[in-house]
Amino acid sequence: xxxxxxxxxxxxxxxxxxxxxxxxxxxxxxxxxxxxxxxxxxxxxxxxxxxxxxxxxxxxxxxxxxxxxxxxxxxxxxxxxxxxxxxxxxxxxxxxxxxxxxxxxxxxxxxxxxxxxxxxxxxxxxxxxxxxxxxxxxxxxxxxxxxxxxxxxxxxxxxxxxxxxxxxxxxxxxxxxxxxxxxxxxxxxxxxxxxxxxxxxxxxxxxxxxxxxxxxxxxxxxxxxxxxxxxxxxxxxxxxxxxxxxxxxxxxxxxxxxxxxxxxxxxxxxxxxxxxxxxxxxxxxxxxxxxxxxxxxxxxxxxxxxxxxxxxxxxxxxxxxxxxxxxxxxxxxxxxxxxxxxxxxxxxxxxxxxxxxxxxxxxxxxxxxxxxxxxxxxxxxxxxxxxxxxxxxxxxxxxxxxxxxx
Amino acid sequence: xxxxxxxxxxxxxxxxxxxxxxxxxxxxxxxxxxxxxxxxxxxxxxxxxxxxxxxxxxxxxxxxxxxxxxxxxxxxxxxxxxxxxxxxxxxxx
Numbered sequence: 001x002x003x004x005x006x007x008x009x010x011x012x013x014x015x016x017x018x019x020x021x022x023x024x025x026x027x028x029x030x031x032x033x034x035x036x037x038x039x040x041x042x043x044x045x046x047x048x049x050x051x052x053x054x055x056x057x058x059x060x061x062x063x064x065x066x067x068x069x070x071x072x073x074x075x076x077x078x079x080x081x082x083x084x085x086x087x088x089x090x091x092x093x094x095x096x097x098x099x100x101x102x103x104x105x106x107x108x109x110x111x112x113x114x115x116x117x118x119x120x121x122x123x124x125x126x127x128x129x130x131x132x133x134x135x136x137x138x139x140x141x142x143x144x145x146x147x148x149x150x151x152x153x154x155x156x157x158x159x160x161x162x163x164x165x166x167x168x169x170x171x172x173x174x175x176x177x178x179x180x181x182x183x184x185x186x187x188x189x190x191x192x193x194x195x196x197x198x199x200x201x202x203x204x205x206x207x208x209x210x211x212x213x214x215x216x217x218x219x220x221x222x223x224x225x226x227x228x229x230x231x232x233x234x235x236x237x238x239x240x241x242x243x244x245x246x247x248x249x250x251x252x253x254x255x256x257x258x259x260x261x262x263x264x265x266x267x268x269x270x271x272x273x274x275x276x277x278x279x280x281x282x283x284x285x286x287x288x289x290x291x292x293x294x295x296x297x298x299x300x301x302x303x304x305x306x307x308x309x310x311x312x313x314x315x316x317x318x319x320x321x322x323x324x325x326x327x328x329x330x331x332x333x334x335x336x337x338x339x340x341x342x343x344x345x346x347x348x349x350x351x352x353x354x355x356x357x358x359x360x361x362x363x364x365x366x367x368x369x370x371x372x373x374x375x376x377x378x379x380x381x382x383x384x385x386x387x388x389x390x391x392x393x394x395x396x397x398x399x400x401x402x403x404x405x406x
Numbered sequence: 407x408x409x410x411x412x413x414x415x416x417x418x419x420x421x422x423x424x425x426x427x428x429x430x431x432x433x434x435x436x437x438x439x440x441x442x443x444x445x446x447x448x449x450x451x452x453x454x455x456x457x458x459x460x461x462x463x464x465x466x467x468x469x470x471x472x473x474x475x476x477x478x479x480x481x482x483x484x485x486x487x488x489x490x491x492x493x494x495x496x497x498x499x
Contacts, residue, residue, distance in 0.1 A: 144455070147455050148454060148455055148458070151455060151458035151459060151462065152458070154462050155458060155461060155462060155465075158462060158465045158466065158469075159465070167428055168427055168428065168431065171428065171431035171432065171435065172431065174435060174461060174465070175431065175434055175435055175438065177465070178435070178438050178461070178464070178465060178468070179438065181465065181468040181469070181472065182438075182468065184472060185468060185471055185472060185475065188472065188475045188476065188479070189475060191479075
């Protein structure tokens with residue numbers, strides 16, 4: 001035991017033991033501490049006296065680094081030869097460069113200081129209290145990064161056709177996909193709930209530039225007035241190069257800012273979605289186009305709304321329609337409506353059937369909805385398209401001025 | 407959209423994608439998400455992992471809704487028997 005070295009220096013409480021300094025005792029207590037204390041750049045002229053009952057540090061001259069003096073650290077020197085708990089090397093601020101100082105510390109005096117360990121030799125002055133904290137922070141960061149990459153991976157799996165793995169493109173594609181999904185849900189819910197979709201309305205307006213372009217892209221004859229064949233081709237859809245089509249958006253006044261821009265990206269994405277619902281997506285595209293065009297306008301809307309009148313006695317191909325004037329917005333929107341921006345409730349129970357029953361030719365849903373006479377109630381329009389009422393008014397004005405178009 | 411893409415082009419020289427771009431995208435995503443809790447968006451406080459988590463669940467929900475809707479559509483069309491319905495059916499199937 002190295003204690004034998006220190007035996008001669010029996011600790012007494014009196015000051016005379018300060019004479020130790022004069023004896024120029026430079027005792028390295030233990031080899032273990034040597035290593036550590038060297039790393040700590042301790043002065044060599046120190047020794048400490050360990051006893052079970054009290055902790056003493058006699059530091060004759062401490063040529064400390066500046067950093068040491070700043071902190072009040074308690075270092076627990078791991079040491080095979082004695083219990084670590086009993087060792088305290090207490091450094092205080094030695095502003096006076098005088099002699100030995102003795103600090104008698106009761107080992108119970110400040111129990112909190114025990115825990116710190118010297119972990120690295122090279123950190124000069126950056127003593128042990130900092131090191132575990134630094135390690136904790138970096139591990140937290142690592143954990144967070146792992147979580148992020150996990151979530152990126154799941155997103156990548158969810159979003160179709162997402163082949164690049166870098167964060168930016170995954171996020172890009174996710175945003176596009178989400179917008180498209182929301183739009184698709186909207187259109188499908190509008191179209192889906194009402195079975196009274198007359199035949200003529202499915203002639204999707206060959207006068208429409210966009211649709212014509214779409215049709216031409218597939219080599220189909222736009223002059224053919226068959227109602228659905230151009231769109232049925234969707235089932236044999238190769239990878240349609242929609243991206244190369246130049247959509248004459250400038251010529252179209254896009255009433256619905258979001259649907260007008262998103263058909264473009266929808267088209268770009270149609271070849272990308274390897275789902276079974278390709279044909280459905282195409283229908284939604286078709287509807288989006290219609291919505292975004294105001295080229296044609298049928299002033300003669302015979303029947304704009306058809307809300308199933310369940311109270312009616314007879315049943316004719318489903319329920320006959322209520323009178324238009326009786327339709328209230330409560331009919332059309334049940335509680336818990338699915339509005340992608342607000343909640344994910346059920347889809348609306350009954351939706352506007354925005355199609356003209358009699359007249360073939362171009363039908364513009366937008367015109368039908370917004371400029372119909374009798375006018376559809378405002379709140380219905382607002383709720384369906386989630387536009388502000390100002391927007392609804394604006395659209396109505398725009399449509400009113402376009403009445404001369406055909 | 408194109409503006410966003412050009413903005414997301416990598417920085418020349420450094421191969422690292424800047425944090426700002428990612429934060430930007432995450433904010434956009436957050437705007438798209440349905441906000442159940444907060445009506446006024448706390449723009450400074452979104453945590454990316456939370457946004458991503460919500461995005462995943464939201465996309466799953468949307469997909470499920472689309473599936474439900476399309477099934478309902480097909481069921482409706484089965485029930486109504488008319489020329490129009492036949493047309494629509496041919497569209498969908």
